[in-house]
Amino acid sequence: MSHAMQRATELALDEKTVTALRAVLRTTADEVVQAIIDEVPSYANALSGRMGGTIRRAVRTALGHYLDLAGGKATGGDASDAAYELGRGEVRDGRSMDALLSAYRVGARVAWRGLAEGAVPAGLPAAEVAKFAELTFAYIDELSAASAAGHADELAARGLAHERHLEQLARDLLAAAGAEVLLADAQRAGWQPPNSLTAVLLPAAQTRPAYRLLDSSTLVLDDLPDAMGVLLVPDTDRAHLLRQLKDRTAVVGPARPWMRASASYARAMRARLVSPDIRDTENHLVELVLTADADAYADLRARALAPLRTLPATTARRLEETLRAWLLHHGRREEVATTLFVHPQTVRYRMGQLRDLFPDLASPQRVLELTLALGLPRH
The missing domain is CATH 3.30.70 (Alpha-Beta Plaits)
Known part of the structure; x- marks a missing residue:
């Protein structure tokens, strides 16, 4: 049993008192709305015009459910459902729960004052007035909690939906989707x-x-x-x-x-x-x-370096290293020697061997093929 229902069972206003309170309900609802407009800046514009009329009816409905509860005729479930939807609506209108909770506090104060002024003349005993107050604020607490739950659920749902939209955009980007698909994804996700x-x-x-x-x-x-x-x-x-x-x-x-x-x-x-x-x-x-086309690169190496494969492995490896250094240093013998940690005369000797193996070594096409073939270190 909810806290408000428990308070209602302890109070159970008689029909005469409930009837008297219903008589002041419309005036009290209008006072609640006006107080919210005056005291909660976020609602100054939201409660004007057609929206103001809608909110006034909602406040009267909530107060009506409250009086049914006070008279022992309702569970207050309908009002809680409406409060839950109100919390969700706050997300859609771009407001946090702070404004709505402030409105509930203002509404509780003004509603209590208006209803109390109607209850006392109706003969509600003083001892019952305190219970009436407790019911009022317990009821508002439950509406506040229901709205907070609606607000949180809507935020979570929107956050999850937004995350799904962003993920779909990412997946379509990785799949190289067309411009029309990507633009629609971005718009749906609210992504600039x-x-x-x-x-x-x-x-x-x-x-x-x-x-x-x-x-x-x-x-x-x-x-x-x-x-x-x-x-x-x-x-x-x-x-x-x-x-x-x-x-x-x-x-x-x-x-x-x-x-x-x-x-x-x-x-x-x-x-x-x-x-x-x-x-x-x-x-x-x-x-x-x-390495973009591994097979093509392997074929290029095999063809370009084929003359070296006729030599013993150690000799071939030494000449390949010399050829790579010679290409990288544009034939500057001293720099090649420094790179290989050998004497320049050794470089001259090895290059003589390489020119015998590659008679067209000075050819631009041969230089290009060998540069590519030797572009990666041997593993």
């Missing part, structure tokens, strides 16, 4: 599209903690395959982002126009497969390019 998005790939367990460090417009998914998650960070300063993620196992893709976030995500995913040590994909473009 940025100029660019940067994908950050992390273990799922690290995704939400990292998300809390970033811009609130960041999109997040933490249920990707292989226990991974992704953050899509809007319009970020890359150096700052990397500093924010320095203690995370993160792979940061390139910034891309927001509708092309899938390209940033794809690069981060490939970088993760190439090496567990890659954090900033922008610093590893050579590796990413050369």
Whole structure:
């Protein structure tokens, strides 16, 4: 049994008193509404015009249920249901519970004063007046609690719906959905599209903690395959982002126009497969390019370096290292020698061997193929 119902069973106003109170109900309801307008600024405009009429009827209905309760004829459930919906409506109107609770306090005070002025002349004994007061405020407490529950439930429902809309937007971005789909997703989620998005790939367990460090417009998914998650960070300063993620196992893709976030995500995913040590994909473009088609790269290496395969393994490895250094240092013998920790004369000797193996070593096409073939260190 609710607190208000318990108070009502102790009071149970007689029909004569209830009838007298109903006679002042309309006036009391109007006084309650006016007091709320005067004392709760958030409702100054909300209670005017048609809305004011609606609220006045709602107040009269609540007071009517209250009198039914006081007369032992109602449970007050209808009023609690209405209060619950009122709390939900406050969310839709963009107000917190503070304004509504203030309105309840003001309403309780004014309603008690008006109803008490009607009850005393009706002959309500003084001893019963105190019980009447207790019932009034117990009833208001229950309405307040019902409204608070409605407000909280609506916030939770809206928050959950909003989160689902944002997740759907993120999934469609990763799937490279069309512009029409993405724009509809963004509008549904109330998400303002940025100029660019940067994908950050992390273990799922690290995704939400990292998300809390970033811009609130960041999109997040933490249920990707292989226990991974992704953050899509809007319009970020890359150096700052990397500093924010320095203690995370993160792979940061390139910034891309927001509708092309899938390209940033794809690069981060490939970088993760190439090496567990890659954090900033922008610093590893050579590796990413050369491993984009692993079979093609293997074929290129095999063809370009075929002359070396005719030699003993140790000799081939030594000449490959020399050729790579020669290409990187544009044939500057002293620098090649320093890199390999050998004498410049040794470099000259080895390059003589390489020119015998690659007669067209000076050819731009041969230089290009060898540069690509030797672009990654031998594993």
